[in-house]
Amino acid sequence: MRQNLDVIIAYIIMLGLIILVGLFQSWSIALSILCFCLISAVMTMGANIQWGYAGLINFGIMGYTALGGLAAVLVSVPPVKEAWQVGGLNMIFSVILIALIVFSVRFIIKNYKKSKKRNYGVALVIIVGLILLRLISGPAIESIEAVSPATTGFLGGMGLPILFSWIVGAFFAGGLAYIIGKIALGLRADYLAIATLLISEIVIAVIKHEDWLSRGVKNVIGLKRPVPYEIDLQAKEWFINLVAKFNQGTLNLITDSLEKEQMLKQLVIEGSTVFVKLCFAGLFTIVVIILLIITQKALYSPWGRMMRAIRDNEEAANAMGKNVVKQHLLIFVLGSAIVGIAGAMMVTYDGLFTPGSYRPMRYTFLIWVMVIVGGSGNNFGAVLGGFAVWFLWIEAAPIALFLINFFTSGLEETNAFRLHLIDSIPYFRFLMMGVGLLLIMRYRPKGILPEKIKHS
Amino acid sequence: MDIINAIVLLLNYIFVPALSYGSQLALGAIFVSLIYGILRFAYFTAGDLMSFGTMFTILFTWYFQSLGISLGVLPTALIAIPFGIIITIFYVLVKDKLVFSYYRFKKSPPVMLAMVSIGTMFVTQAIVRIVIGPFDRRFFDGEKFILKANEFKEITGLNEGLTIKSTQVITLLVTIIVVSILFWFLNKTKTGKSMRAYSDNEDLALLSGIDPKKVVMITWVIAAILATIGGTLYGLDKSFKPFTYFNNMLPIFAAAIVGGIGNPFGAFLGGYVIAFSEILLTYAYRKFFVYILPESLEPNSLIQLLSTDYKFAVSFSILVIVLLFRPSGIFKGKVL
Numbered sequence: 031m032r033q034n035l036d037v038i039i040a041y042i043i044m045l046g047l048i049i050l051v052g053l054f055q056s057w058s059i060a061l062s063i064l065c066f067c068l069i070s071a072v073m074t075m076g077a078n079i080q081w082g083y084a085g086l087i088n089f090g091i092m093g094y095t096a097l098g099g100l101a102a103v104l105v106s107v108p109p110v111k112e113a114w115q116v117g118g119l120n121m122i123f124s125v126i127l128i129a130l131i132v133f134s135v136r137f138i139i140k141n142y143k144k145s146k147k148r149n150y151g152v153a154l155v156i157i158v159g160l161i162l163l164r165l166i167s168g169p170a171i172e173s174i175e176a177v178s179p180a181t182t183g184f185l186g187g188m189g190l191p192i193l194f195s196w197i198v199g200a201f202f203a204g205g206l207a208y209i210i211g212k213i214a215l216g217l218r219a220d221y222l223a224i225a226t227l228l229i230s231e232i233v234i235a236v237i238k239h240e241d242w243l244s245r246g247v248k249n250v251i252g253l254k255r256p257v258p259y260e261i262d263l264q265a266k267e268w269f270i271n272l273v274a275k276f277n278q279g280t281l282n283l284i285t286d287s288l289e290k291e292q293m294l295k296q297l298v299i300e301g302s303t304v305f306v307k308l309c310f311a312g313l314f315t316i317v318v319i320i321l322l323i324i325t326q327k328a329l330y331s332p333w334g335r336m337m338r339a340i341r342d343n344e345e346a347a348n349a350m351g352k353n354v355v356k357q358h359l360l361i362f363v364l365g366s367a368i369v370g371i372a373g374a375m376m377v378t379y380d381g382l383f384t385p386g387s388y389r390p391m392r393y394t395f396l397i398w399v400m401v402i403v404g405g406s407g408n409n410f411g412a413v414l415g416g417f418a419v420w421f422l423w424i425e426a427a428p429i430a431l432f433l434i435n436f437f438t439s440g441l442e443e444t445n446a447f448r449l450h451l452i453d454s455i456p457y458f459r460f461l462m463m464g465v466g467l468l469l470i471m472r473y474r475p476k477g478i479l480p481e482k483i484k485h486s
Numbered sequence: 487m488d489i490i491n492a493i494v495l496l497l498n499y500i501f502v503p504a505l506s507y508g509s510q511l512a513l514g515a516i517f518v519s520l521i522y523g524i525l526r527f528a529y530f531t532a533g534d535l536m537s538f539g540t541m542f543t544i545l546f547t548w549y550f551q552s553l554g555i556s557l558g559v560l561p562t563a564l565i566a567i568p569f570g571i572i573i574t575i576f577y578v579l580v581k582d583k584l585v586f587s588y589y590r591f592k593k594s595p596p597v598m599l600a601m602v603s604i605g606t607m608f609v610t611q612a613i614v615r616i617v618i619g620p621f622d623r624r625f626f627d628g629e630k631f632i633l634k635a636n637e638f639k640e641i642t643g644l645n646e647g648l649t650i651k652s653t654q655v656i657t658l659l660v661t662i663i664v665v666s667i668l669f670w671f672l673n674k675t676k677t678g679k680s681m682r683a684y685s686d687n688e689d690l691a692l693l694s695g696i697d698p699k700k701v702v703m704i705t706w707v708i709a710a711i712l713a714t715i716g717g718t719l720y721g722l723d724k725s726f727k728p729f730t731y732f733n734n735m736l737p738i739f740a741a742a743i744v745g746g747i748g749n750p751f752g753a754f755l756g757g758y759v760i761a762f763s764e765i766l767l768t769y770a771y772r773k774f775f776v777y778i779l780p781e782s783l784e785p786n787s788l789i790q791l792l793s794t795d796y797k798f799a800v801s802f803s804i805l806v807i808v809l810l811f812r813p814s815g816i817f818k819g820k821v822l
Contacts, residue, residue, distance in 0.1 A: 087597055213810060219597045220528040224739050225809055228802035231736060239795040391611075391732070395604055402601060457615035464608025468585060471602055 037410050037479055044417045051425070058300070061307035063424050068314035069376050071416035074400040075321055075409060076368030082407030082481065083334065084361045085341040087223045090210065092393035093230030094366045096237050096385065097206055098199030098373020103187055103250045103383045105195035110186035113177045117242070120170030121185065124163055131159035174242040184245045193256045195374045196317070203370025204363045206233065211362040215355070227390065238385045250383040257309035260302040270294070273301040310379055317375065318413065321368060325409045337361060396423065399467050405477025414479055422466070426459035492777035494646040498635075504758070504765040506654040506723055509661035512757025513716030514734065515741035516668065516750045517709040523685035523748035524705045525586070527599035532713070533735030534610040537728045538577060539714025540721045541618045543570030544625045551627070559629040560656070567718055574710040581606055582706055590702070614728050623726045626653065653723040664715055665754060668708065672750065677704060685748060736798065737764075740805040746815025755817060760801045768794045 048067075052060030073091060080086040134155050142148045175183045214225040237244050244250070263269045274281060277297050284290045328334050340347040340354055348354050377383050396419065404415015422429075431452070438448045470477065514532060521529045546566035556562050585606060589599050632655055635647025672678040677700070684691040684701045692698060717731065724730075737760050745756025770790040775783075792800060808815065 087600075213806060217809065217813070219595075220600045221743070221809070221813075223597075223600060224528060224743065225806065228736055228740060228805055232799045232802050235796055235799040239793065395608070398601070398604065399608075451616070454616040454619065457612050457620070459612075460608045460615065461612035464605050464610075464612060467605035467608065468602065471598070471605065472585075472588065475598075 040414050057304050065310050065379055067417040067420045068318050069372050070420040071318055071413040072372035073369050073397050074412040074416040076365045077397055077401045078412035080365035081401055083337045086362055087219050088226050089223045089394050090226035090230035091369050091397050092388050092390050093233035094203035094369040095373035095393050096234055096388045097202040098370035099377040099383050100237055100244055101199035101202045102192055102195040102374045102377035105188055105190050105198050106192035106254050107187035108189035110182045113174045113185050117170035117174040120166050124167040127163050171242045184242050192254055192378050196371050199370040199374030200367040204367035207363045207366030211359045215358050234388050247386045253381045257306055260306055263302040264298050270298055273298050322409055399463055403470050405479040407481030408479050411477050411479030423459055426462050427455050430455050430458035488777045491644055491646045492774050494644055494648050495774055498648045500765050500769055502654055504761045506657040508758035508761030509657050510716055510720040511737055511741050511761055512754045513712045514738035515753035515757045517712040518738055518742040519747055519750050519753035520705055521709055527596040530603045531607040531610055532738055533732045534607050535713040536717030537614050537731035538610050539570050539574040540717035540726055541614050542573045543567050543718045547625050561626050561628045561722055563718055571711050571714045574714045575707050578706045578710045620728055626722050657719045737801045740801045743805055744808050746817040749817055752815055752817030763804055764797050764800050767791045767800050768797050
């Protein structure tokens with residue numbers, strides 16, 4: 031208990047801050063901050079597994095998040111039958127063709143000795159394959175995108191409940207991580223960082239511009255929710271009663287019955303958004319807790335010990351007969367899969383998929399700030415980092431406004447310098463993140479909650 | 487006649503734009519490569535340092551314009567560049583003193599320094615956005631074109647026009663001058679040689695009495711100069727927007743790695759490799775084939791290998807291929 035005192039105190043402070051937001055701003059804002067904190071926590075756990083357990087640097091978080099989001103679309107959107115009729119068959123053929131190209135290239139590389147002839151053979155297979163692919167898929171894509179482009183224009187998904195996508199997203203992201211890992215894991219740490227960053231940009235480019243798959247920059251909106259809608263709630267008898275019960279005190283103060291009804295209506299509308307967000311927060315908390323239990327168990331298992339050994343001294347671990355390459359690949363896939371879950375969760379919460387909004391600043395570098403600030407190698411630290419950094423990211427604007435008003439209180443209201451500063455408030459969050467990261471790295475390089483290793 | 491038209495077409499749409507874009511990338515890639523070679527970490531602030539330098543150049547340009555100073559046909563920004571450079575040098579040196587030097591003395595692993603450079607990236611980005619805002623800014627003045635398409639058509643009597651913007655020529659000339667001075671400096675002067683020695687083998691260099699502080703300082707100065715010039719040229723040619731500059735970090739890294747990171751000359755060529763392949767692979771060749779093929783064989787599709795949306799993806803794919811087959815880069819840099 032005493033050992034974990036810092037963890038408990040840190041979490042109590044964090045929850046206290048969120049409750050303060052609820053009291054002073056509004057409960058709706060506080061709960062949406064909480065939801066995004068939980069999502070960030072999942073992403074941070076994924077990155078922390080790779081960086082903290084194994085020392086692998088992965089700047090491709092954005093790519094996995096987007097793939098998770100794509101999974102949410104592909105799982106939950108009902109299939110567009112017309113599009114399948116005009117182009118479905120050709121797209122299936124295209125997928126088979128891609129698989130054929132990959133397998134034949136592998137076959138050639140495996141069965142023939144390294145020579146110029148082999149290289150030409152591989153190149154020939156790829157070029158012929160790509161031309162064929164273009165011939166098969168080109169017209170199909172065109173006709174798919176022509177199917178009522180304002181509302182669909184893509185193949186649609188499976189029409190399943192969106193919660194499945196959290197698992198599917200993990201598989202998507204894990205699959206991508208397997209390919210990237212095969213390509214790039216042999217590289218030195220900072221090259222790996224750059225390579226993964228660039229590969230994730232490629233992934234985003236594909237999602238953005240392959241309209242037949244994801245509607246691209248036209249966005250997919252109105253994804254089905256796993257929790258009730260506000261409109262439905264407001265009409266439900268039990269919900270109105272619940273709201274009335276909670277606000278009995280305020281309602282009793284009003285004597286006029288008409289006014290009372292108005293007040294109740296207002297409260298029900300407010301209450302419904304809070305209720306929906308509470309449901310989301312509950313779902314996300316379940317995911318976070320499950321992941322925490324699993325990762326915590328893994329960390330203290332023989333496998334976790336082996337990972338730490340590999341991280342701290344690769345050569346020694348290799349000499350002990352541990353397969354470093356295989357373990358790196360495994361952890362790379364696992365961590366990315368967790369990030370994929372977070373991506374699907376985020377799209378589920380937003381109810382829309384906007385490929386244009388995936389930017390490295392928000393989805394890669396910010397997550398890394400969370401990992402470093404929270405404490406690499408410590409799962410509770412990672413979760414706390416996700417909470418603290420996201421909280422600051424959102425609340426930076428009010429804090430900056432307060433500080434600016436405080437420091438320029440000597441200047442006039444219409445002072446140009448003051449107005450300029452107030453106009454640029456949204457960018458102070460970058461400043462806070464940067465300064466925060468630099469301070470933590472300098473004075474507490476292991477993070478707020480450092481890694482604890484029990485030596486038994 | 488048709489062959490000439492086809493060549494002019496390619497010159498106009500591929501060669502000239504790629505050459506100027508490549509020069510801008512090359513300047514960035516050289517300093518990323520230098521920092522990697524000498525300070526030994528991946529400098530993620532690269533794109534934002536360029537936007538920082540450009541921002542001050544723009545501010546000075548506006549100041550000069552308000553004073554009524556101009557260079558006539560040339561953009562005013564050219565006289566503002568030295569002032570921008572001075573402020574950028576000051577900024578990087580302060581940053582090194584406050585942030586990076588601590589980790590250097592502690593001999594932290596390169597990954598740590600790369601992370602720190604992400605911290606400075608956030609800070610730099612915030613400064614740029616707070617001072618000048620996130621919007622698109624154009625600060626070009628003076629004569630826009632050296633050769634207009636119509637004029638070219640009239641002079642030569644060809645169907646295809648060739649447009650040469652003055653910014654493209656300025657970019658090329660400035661790049662040639664800056665890069666030749668840089669390579670002269672690195673190869674012929676004593677300080678330059680000591681820098682190369684330091685990059686090659688730190689311990690040996692220290693043993694032979696090379697002052698590491700001086701080497702590090704000069705590296706930062708060169709980085710600031712190249713960043714400001716490269717950024718300003720890019721801004722003159724296209725426009726200045728902090729977000730685009732941040733994104734330019736990615737092709738710059740690709741260029742530096744493709745050229746062999748730690749090898750400035752390789753990075754210089756890498757910039758052109760990236761720029762040319764981006765434009766060559768995403769250009770629609772239909773018109774070109776219309777000119778060179780007989781009428782019966784005329785293509786009816788666009789003959790475009792990849793859609794222009796994949797411009798960035800092309801350079802990254804090249805990077806991935808290079809990493810796979812020749813991890814030390816095309817022109818042999820440090821071995822990974």
